[in-house]
Amino acid sequence: MPTWIESITRSRLWRSFFRHGWPDNPLDRSLVMTSNIFFHLHPVKMNRKSLRVTYSFGLGVMVVIVFGILSLTGLLLMFYYTPAIEHAYSNVVRLQTQVPFGQLLRNLHRWGAHLMVILVVLHMARVFYTGAYKPPREFNWVVGVVLLLLTLGASFTGYLLPWDQLAYWAITVGTSVAGYAPLVGSQARLFLLGGPEIGQEALTRFYALHVMLIPAAIVLVTSLHLWRVRKDGGLAANDAD
Numbered sequence: 745m746p747t748w749i750e751s752i753t754r755s756r757l758w759r760s761f762f763r764h765g766w767p768d769n770p771l772d773r774s775l776v777m778t779s780n781i782f783f784h785l786h787p788v789k790m791n792r793k794s795l796r797v798t799y800s801f802g803l804g805v806m807v808v809i810v811f812g813i814l815s816l817t818g819l820l821l822m823f824y825y826t827p828a829i830e831h832a833y834s835n836v837v838r839l840q841t842q843v844p845f846g847q848l849l850r851n852l853h854r855w856g857a858h859l860m861v862i863l864v865v866l867h868m869a870r871v872f873y874t875g876a877y878k879p880p881r882e883f884n885w886v887v888g889v890v891l892l893l894l895t896l897g898a899s900f901t902g903y904l905l906p907w908d909q910l911a912y913w914a915i916t917v918g919t920s921v922a923g924y925a926p927l928v929g930s931q932a933r934l935f936l937l938g939g940p941e942i943g944q945e946a947l948t949r950f951y952a953l954h955v956m957l958i959p960a961a962i963v964l965v966t967s968l969h970l971w972r973v974r975k976d977g978g979l980a981a982n983d984a985d
């Protein structure tokens with residue numbers, strides 16, 4: 745190692761950012777992995793196969809990125825939207841026609857939501873195709889199923905918020921279907937709508953679920969999911985086979 749690199753990596757400034765020296769030896773290489781917020785998801789030693797783009801296509805990571813974009817655009821949409829049946833639709837029309845970049849903001853959120861569902865399904869298909877649902881990852885597969893349901897729940901609850909004809913009738917059909925579920929059907933429908941039919945109570949509930957409860961649950965469950973990926977030894981391609 746050239747001496748100037750040595751002096752930089754030994755300086756107090758470098759050490760305040762990075763808690764390791766130049767990664768040209770096994771100890772510093774493993775410290776790079778364990779002390780970095782992004783790298784520590786991976787085990788210290790990895791199988792080359794798991795690093796190939798074509799192994800996972802980075803689909804899980806893409807879901808995390810799209811969820812980040814949805815959170816940011818959703819937060820900005822909250823500046824213009826009121827969850828009240830008299831205002832919701834006109835708020836959305838105003839956003840699209842009068843607010844600078846309003847149409848772009850709304851479309852980013854809407855297309856992002858579609859993309860997240862597609863990516864989650866593709867990620868699930870990849871996990872299945874590579875057999876990564878098998879022990880010891882069967883628990884993480886179940887955690888993944890919870891994430892799939894939460895993703896679908898976020899899309900479903902978001903659909904009502906524009907309060908246009910499409911939203912109103914789609915949620916009427918969706919909640920009626922839920923009402924036919926055995927045993928808990930009518931309670932589930934009542935829980936979602938807050939009354940016998942779609943009105944202000946339903947909009948308030950869908951809004952609370954969409955902007956608070958479901959995103960908070962996605963953050964929590966995704967943290968558990970990623971922690972399990974790490975504890976199960978990284979991607980399945982790392983297993984000795």
Ligand code: HEM
Nearest residue numbers: 800802803804805807808868876885888889891892979980
């Ligand atoms: C919000 C939804 C989800 C997020 C953010 C997410 C995120 C991730 C990430 C970042 C990884 C690491 C590797 C990769 O990129 O593939 C991963 C792995 C994994 N995911 Fe997901 N995931 C989600 C949904 C699901 C679903 C629906 C399933 C299955 C039902 C699932 C099952 C798994 C399993 C078993 C692994 C380990 C894969 C392996 O060892 O090769 N995940 N997930």
